[in-house]
Amino acid sequence: METSFEFVWHSAVFLLVCLTLFFVAQLAFRMFNPSFNVNMELTEKDNLSFFLGYLGYFLGFLMIIGGVMKSEGSGDFYSEIILSLIYGGVGIVVLNLTSIILDKIIHPKLSLWDEIIAHGNASVGISKGAHYFSTGLIVGGVMLTEVNKPLEAGIFLLLALAIGSIGFMYYDFITPFKVRKEIYNGNVAAAIGAGGAQIAFAILIFSGFQIIHSSWQESMMIIGVDIAAGFILLPLIRWVVDKLFIPSAKLTDEIVNQEKPNIGAGLFEAASYIGGALLFIWCWNL
Structure with a gap:
C-alpha cells in the first residue's frame, strides 16, 4: 500500500510524464504539418481559424492521455512510466495520421489546412478541431480498455474511426442543406x-469501449447499439430542438437561410447532440 509521500511522488511524476507528452505532441504537430509556420499563425497573423483547429488537436490528445492514464496498469511504478510514454507516443502518431485520413474521407475535395492558412476560414477551423477532438476521444476509449492488447486495439481502432467518420456524414444526410458547402463558404453556425x-457519435463510440466485454461478438453488439442510438438520436434531437426549443423559427432557416447565420442556434444544436449522447450513455449504462 502506498504511503502519502509515495502517492504524492508518483502523482507528480505522472503529471510530469503527461506534460512531456504534450510537449512531444506539439512537436509532432509541426512535423506532420511542415507546410506552414505554427508560430506565425498563432502570434503574427492571429489566425482564429488556426487556433480553433490547434485547440481541437490538444483537446483530442488530452482524451488520449486520459485513456492512457486510466487504463489498467502493471502495478510497477517504473514500468508504468515507460508504458505511459510508449502508449502516449503511439497516441500522438495515431491522432495525427487518423486526422489526415479522416480529412480525406470527409472533405475529399478540399485541403482543410490550406483553407485555414490561406483564407482564415473559421468554419473550417471548427470542423478541423472537431475532427481532432472526436478522433482523440475514440483513440482514448480504445486505449482505456484495450491498451494491453495491441492486435485487438488496432482492429477496434480501425473500426471505431471508420464509424466515427459517419457522424459528420450522417449530419449532412439528415439536414436539408449541403453542410460541406456551407462550411466552405464560411458558415460558422453550420x-x-x-x-x-461528430463529437456526439464519438462519445457513443467511446462509451461502447467502457463496458467490459467477454467476446468480440459482445463488443461489436454493444458498440452497434451505441451507433444505432446515434442514428436515432440525431434526427430526433434536431426535431425536438426545432419544434420545442426554437418554436418561433425553423432551425434550418436560422443556420443557412438568412444573411447572417445564427451562431447561437448552431451552438444550441451542437450542445443538444452532445447532451443527448451523454444522457443516452448515462441511462444505458446504469
Whole structure:
C-alpha cells in the first residue's frame, strides 16, 4: 500500500510524464504539418481559424492521455512510466495520421489546412478541431480498455474511426442543406452543428469501449447499439430542438437561410447532440 509521500511522488511524476507528452505532441504537430509556420499563425497573423483547429488537436490528445492514464496498469511504478510514454507516443502518431485520413474521407475535395492558412476560414477551423477532438476521444476509449492488447486495439481502432467518420456524414444526410458547402463558404453556425454531431457519435463510440466485454461478438453488439442510438438520436434531437426549443423559427432557416447565420442556434444544436449522447450513455449504462 502506498504511503502519502509515495502517492504524492508518483502523482507528480505522472503529471510530469503527461506534460512531456504534450510537449512531444506539439512537436509532432509541426512535423506532420511542415507546410506552414505554427508560430506565425498563432502570434503574427492571429489566425482564429488556426487556433480553433490547434485547440481541437490538444483537446483530442488530452482524451488520449486520459485513456492512457486510466487504463489498467502493471502495478510497477517504473514500468508504468515507460508504458505511459510508449502508449502516449503511439497516441500522438495515431491522432495525427487518423486526422489526415479522416480529412480525406470527409472533405475529399478540399485541403482543410490550406483553407485555414490561406483564407482564415473559421468554419473550417471548427470542423478541423472537431475532427481532432472526436478522433482523440475514440483513440482514448480504445486505449482505456484495450491498451494491453495491441492486435485487438488496432482492429477496434480501425473500426471505431471508420464509424466515427459517419457522424459528420450522417449530419449532412439528415439536414436539408449541403453542410460541406456551407462550411466552405464560411458558415460558422453550420460548422458548429456538424462538429457537435461528430463529437456526439464519438462519445457513443467511446462509451461502447467502457463496458467490459467477454467476446468480440459482445463488443461489436454493444458498440452497434451505441451507433444505432446515434442514428436515432440525431434526427430526433434536431426535431425536438426545432419544434420545442426554437418554436418561433425553423432551425434550418436560422443556420443557412438568412444573411447572417445564427451562431447561437448552431451552438444550441451542437450542445443538444452532445447532451443527448451523454444522457443516452448515462441511462444505458446504469
